[in-house]
Amino acid sequence: MDRIRFLNTNTSRVPDSGPTVASRATIMGGTAAMKAAEEARSIFSRPRSSMTGLPIARLNLQNNQLVELPSGRPRATFPDVAGRVLRQGDRCSASAAQSPPTG
Numbered sequence: 001m002d003r004i005r006f007l008n009t010n011t012s013r014v015p016d017s018g019p020t021v022a023s024r025a026t027i028m029g030g031t032a033a034m035k036a037a038e039e040a041r042s043i044f045s046r047p048r049s050s051m052t053g054l055p056i057a058r059l060n061l062q063n064n065q066l067v068e069l070p071s072g073r074p075r076a077t078f079p080d081v082a083g084r085v086l087r088q089g090d091r092c093s094a095s096a097a098q099s100p101p102t103g
Helices: 021-045 048-052 078-087
Strands: 059-062 065-068 073-077
Touching (some): 048 059, 048 065, 048 073, 048 078, 065 078, 073 078
Antiparallel strands (some): 059 065
16 A cells, blocks of 8 residues: 555646535545556556466465465565566556546
């Protein structure tokens, strides 16, 4: 969590949405954050298997480590995984937006 940057709503960047903004912003912002997290997981999943020789299903990122499942044995640090992503020419960031439902 210490590596996640969340940009607060600012009417200089986001138009004023009126009096119902709080609940709507929670749903819209929360969904966008979930989508960005899924995208980030996908970005950082790509190099994991090649770094360890293990299938992706047996690896997880937790507590700033790449760990083997189910043992929890550390296999690499998150900075090692991020470095591999960068060396492969990929980006180490994710963003997403949530469109309001229509109708």
